[in-house]
Amino acid sequence: MTNLIFLLQDTIPAAVADSTAVATTAAPETSVNYFSLLMKGGVMVAPILLLLFFTLYVIIERALYISKASKDSDKLIDEVRMHLTSGKIENAQMAAARAGTASGNILESGISLIGRPLSEIEGMMEKQTNVEIGLMEKKLGWLGLVAGIAPILGFIGTISGVIKIFYTISVTENISIGSISGGLYEKMISSGLGLIVGVVAYSGYHFFNMSIDSFALRVQKAVIKFVNIITVGK
Template sequence: MMNLMLLLQDTIPAAVQDTSAAAATGAKEEPIRFFEMLMNGGIMVIPILLLLFFTLYVIIERAIYYNKVTKHNEALINDIRFQLSSGKIEAAQMTASKANTAEGNILESGITLIGRPLSEIEGMMEKQTNVEIGMMEKKLGWLGLVAGTAPILGFIGTIGGVIVIFHTISVEGEITIDTISKGLYQKMISSGLGLVVGVIAYSAYHYFNVVIDNFSLRLQRQAIQFINAITTGK
C-alpha cells in the first residue's frame, strides 16, 4: 500500500507537468492563415486568383441574366393566341413586349409581320431566336478560356517550384527536407489552385450550355405554337 502511494505521488505530478507542457505547446501553435498560404505559392498565384474573381463575376452575371430572360409564362402564348383570334394584333404585340423575356421578344417579332407570307414570319422569328441565343452565349467563351488557362498557369507555377528546389540544392550543396520543402510547397499550391479555378470555369461553361440548349428547345416549341395559332386559329 505504501509503495502504491509513493508511485501515485511520483506519477501525478509528472502527468500534470506533461499536460501543462502540451497545453503550452498548443498555445504556441499559430493558426494557418489561408491568404498567407496562397501567397507562398509563388508569383503565378496572383494571375490565377484574378482569373478566379473574373470567373465568379461571369458566373453571377450570366446566372442573373438567364434568370431574367428565360422566365416561362404559360399564360403568355395563351393570351396572345386569344388576342390574335379576336383580331387584336396591337394588343397581342403589346402583351409580348411587356413580357420582357426572350420568348416575348420572339413572339413580338412574329406578330409584327402578321399579314405577310408565312415564310417571312418564320424567318424573322428564327433570326430573333438566333439573336436571343447569341445574347445568352455571350461571355461563355471567357469561361472556356479560363478553364484552359488556369491549369496551365498552375503548371507554370509547378515548374517554378522545381526551379526553386534545384537552385536551393545547388546553393547549399545538400538535399534535406528544408532545401526542398519551399519548392514543393510552391508547386502544390500553384498547381492545386490552378486546377480548382479551371474546374469551376469548366463546370460553369458546360452547365450554362445545357441551360441554353434546353431553352432553345423550348423556344422552338413556342414558335410552333405561335405559327399554329396564326394559321389555324388554335
C-alpha cells in the same frame, strides 16, 4: 523497504513530468493562416486570383441575364392567342414586347409579319431566335478560356517553384527532406488554386450552355404554337 518507497515516490512524478514534456514537444499546437499560406504560392497566385474574381463576375452577370431572358413563355403564348383569336394583332404585339424576355421578342418578330407568307414569318422568327441565343451566349467564351488557362498557370507556378528548389539544392548541396518538402508544398498551392478556378469556370460554362439549350427547346415549342394560332386559329 522504506527507502524503496521513498525512491518510488521521487521517481514516478519525475517520469510523469518527463512524459508530459515529451508529449507537449511532439504535438505542438499549430494554427493555419490560410491567407498567408495562399500568398506563399508564388507569383502565379496573383493572376489566378484575378481570373477567379473575373469568373465570378461573369457567372453572376450571365445568371442574372439568362434567368430574366429565358422566363417561361407559356402565359405569354396564351395571352397572344387570346388577342389574335379576337383579331387584336396590335394588342398581341404589345403584349409580346411588354414581356421583356427573349421569347417575347421572338413572338413579336412573328406577330409583326402576320399577313405575309408563312415561310417569311418562320424565317424571321428563326433569325430572332438566333439573335437571342447569341446574346445569352455572350461572354461564355471567357469562361471556357479561363477553364483552360487557370490550371495551366497553376502548373507553371508549380514547375517554376520546383526548378527553383532544385537549383537551390544544387548550389547549397542541402538535400534535407525539410528543405524539399517545405518549398514543394508552397509551390503546389498555385496548382491547387488554378484547378479550383478552372473547375468553377468549366462548371459555369457548361451549366449556362445547358440552360440555353433548354431555352431553345422551349422556344421551338412556342413557335409551333404560334404557327398553329395564325394558321388554324388554335
